[in-house]
Amino acid sequence: MLNPLAAVGRGVIGGCRTVGAVVLFALTGVSHLLRPPFYGRLFVKHLLEIAYFSLPVVALTAIFTGMVLALQSYTGFARFNAEGAVANVVVLSITRELGPVLAGLMVAGRIGAAFAAEIGTMRVTDQIDALTTLSTNPVKYLVAPRLLAGVLALPFLVLVADILGVMGGWLIGTTKLGFGSAGYLKATMDFLQVMDVVSGLVKAAVFGFVITLMGCWCGYNSRGGAQGVGAATTAAVVWSSVLILALDYMLTELFFAQ
Amino acid sequence: MTEAPPKIRLRGLSKAFGEKRVLDGVDLDIRAGHGMVILGGSGSGKSVTIKCILGLIQPDAGSIEVDGRDLLSMPRRDREALNDRIGMLFQNGALFDSLPVWENVCFKLLAQKRITRGKARDKAAEVLAQVGLAASVGDLSPSELSGGMQKRVGLARAIAAEPDIIFFDEPTTGLDPIMGAVIDGLIVDVVKRLGATAVSITHDMASARRIGDDAAMLHKGRIIWTGHASALGDTGNAMVDQFARGEREGPIQMELRR
Numbered sequence: 001m002l003n004p005l006a007a008v009g010r011g012v013i014g015g016c017r018t019v020g021a022v023v024l025f026a027l028t029g030v031s032h033l034l035r036p037p038f039y040g041r042l043f044v045k046h047l048l049e050i051a052y053f054s055l056p057v058v059a060l061t062a063i064f065t066g067m068v069l070a071l072q073s074y075t076g077f078a079r080f081n082a083e084g085a086v087a088n089v090v091v092l093s094i095t096r097e098l099g100p101v102l103a104g105l106m107v108a109g110r111i112g113a114a115f116a117a118e119i120g121t122m123r124v125t126d127q128i129d130a131l132t133t134l135s136t137n138p139v140k141y142l143v144a145p146r147l148l149a150g151v152l153a154l155p156f157l158v159l160v161a162d163i164l165g166v167m168g169g170w171l172i173g174t175t176k177l178g179f180g181s182a183g184y185l186k187a188t189m190d191f192l193q194v195m196d197v198v199s200g201l202v203k204a205a206v207f208g209f210v211i212t213l214m215g216c217w218c219g220y221n222s223r224g225g226a227q228g229v230g231a232a233t234t235a236a237v238v239w240s241s242v243l244i245l246a247l248d249y250m251l252t253e254l255f256f257a258q
Numbered sequence: 259m260t261e262a263p264p265k266i267r268l269r270g271l272s273k274a275f276g277e278k279r280v281l282d283g284v285d286l287d288i289r290a291g292h293g294m295v296i297l298g299g300s301g302s303g304k305s306v307t308i309k310c311i312l313g314l315i316q317p318d319a320g321s322i323e324v325d326g327r328d329l330l331s332m333p334r335r336d337r338e339a340l341n342d343r344i345g346m347l348f349q350n351g352a353l354f355d356s357l358p359v360w361e362n363v364c365f366k367l368l369a370q371k372r373i374t375r376g377k378a379r380d381k382a383a384e385v386l387a388q389v390g391l392a393a394s395v396g397d398l399s400p401s402e403l404s405g406g407m408q409k410r411v412g413l414a415r416a417i418a419a420e421p422d423i424i425f426f427d428e429p430t431t432g433l434d435p436i437m438g439a440v441i442d443g444l445i446v447d448v449v450k451r452l453g454a455t456a457v458s459i460t461h462d463m464a465s466a467r468r469i470g471d472d473a474a475m476l477h478k479g480r481i482i483w484t485g486h487a488s489a490l491g492d493t494g495n496a497m498v499d500q501f502a503r504g505e506r507e508g509p510i511q512m513e514l515r516r
């Protein structure tokens with residue numbers, strides 16, 4: 001009769017153990033960033049992989065989000081005769097929330113999956129073991145450069161997303177909603193505070209860490225051939241997406257709760 | 259085996275994966291500067307034994323001594339220093355497919371900073387020539403090679419850093435008979451030239467006689483026979499002889515279902 005309870009207990013214990021293992025994995029990865037040898041070449045490669053090659057996806061997402069925000073908030077605010085607030089709504093939503101979250105989700109799909117697949121394949125084909133026999137610490141070689149690249153690349157992407165998102169809003173504002181070009185931009189800048197942008201960039205850095213961490217963790221611990229790698233890839237995307245949304249709430253609470 | 263102390267001494271080595279006992283008290287002495295061949299049916303735990311010695315798998319019980327020092331109680335730094343002097347050819351090659359062949363071959367030398375990147379290409383060409391591959395192969399990616407070529411590149415990678423213990427996990431499987439003999443000759447050569455201790459796993463009796471001074475047979479998690487490799491096929495041990503001659507009838511009944 002107590003079986004369901006036992007199952008719940010087992011689940012909780014297993015969950016705690018996994019969380020502990022992930023935290024330990026993350027700390028190990030970070031600690032390797034502080035001790036030589038450093039793999040600068042790999043860091044640059046991953047930085048390009050994340051920042052440069054994610055640009056098109058993030059840019060498109062940001063522009064359309066800005067456009068739709070302008071459109072939607074205009075319809076909403078028109079009911080209160082508050083159409084003037086469109087520029088503010090667009091810039092605040094983009095910089096504080098949608099820029100980091102959407103860029104994070106896009107990168108989670110691209111990079112989390114790619115890292116998990118690559119490292120997972122290395123695991124099931126003994127390449128990670130081979131690293132150890134070749135005088136190379138696999139965490140230092142595979143994980144540390146990726147974590148650093150993720151933490152630095154995401155803020156850059158979000159900055160781009162912020163700018164393009166506002167541009168998207170401006171495009172719709174000036175072409176369809178009848179705002180003046182200069183007026184729209186002035187309204188945007190007037191209400192924007194440094195903290196809005198900074199909080200978004202901090203979120204981005206955290207998301208970058210989480211995405212690369214989950215990609216590396218799931219890949220590193222994958223087993224069981226091609227199927228295992230597939231499962232690891234899925235898990236990396238799902239978990240980094242969920243964590244992004246959960247952490248987004250917590251960070252918002254941290255930054256803006258009175 | 260009376261004279262010098264063994265290079266590698268295994269005592270009571272045990273390892274289970276879940277319910278399945280793979281190694282169940284393996285005792286084995288491997289003489290310094292000699293070739294040891296480990297025989298055994300598919301899935302008998304030969305690769306697991308080697309991975310235990312390399313520190314890639316943590317055994318459940320038993321001791322592993324190299325040069326009289328216990329590996330399992332050794333500080334990590336010493337263990338890494340020891341790994342620097344060990345070479346390993348993995349059963350499936352385990353080449354890094356993100357790197358060109360030349361970087362694969364010189365990976366350990368580069369990791370130990372014993373060579374500059376500028377010189378690595380020439381060094382790689384030199385080692386590739388030893389395994390019968392043209393220098394131009396160095397610029398290919400491992401995925402562009404045939405299985406046999408991958409094996410030879412793996413071999414080149416294992417010997418490039420001139421280790422004093424080398425493990426070969428099925429070095430000639432998947433090669434044509436002539437190339438197999440060439441690789442065997444190469445292994446014998448390297449072992450002589452470097453004065454290295456070589457531990458090989460093979461299913462090929464001709465190859466076993468060529469590369470082995472000593473041989474040991476692993477069956478049901480234990481070493482059931484050790485002796486001279488030249489005696490294989492005529493050892494007086496019914497199981498070993500059956501295995502060496504590849505006979506269907508005998509004391510070893512293949513478990514076709516598990």
Ligand SMILES: Nc1ncnc2c1ncn2[C@@H]1O[C@H](COP(=O)(O)OP(=O)(O)OP(=O)(O)O)[C@@H](O)[C@H]1O
Pocket residue numbers: 275280298299300301302303304305306307349
């Ligand atoms: N990481 C692992 N997790 C679970 N089981 C494993 C693991 N590694 C090996 N095994 C199991 O241990 C057994 C022995 O494997 P091992 O690879 O040592 O066989 P082998 O003697 O090298 O065989 P072969 O000649 O086919 O290579 C197999 O039954 C395998 O399923």
Ligand SMILES: [Mg+2]
Pocket residue numbers: 304305306349427
């Ligand atoms: Mg094997």
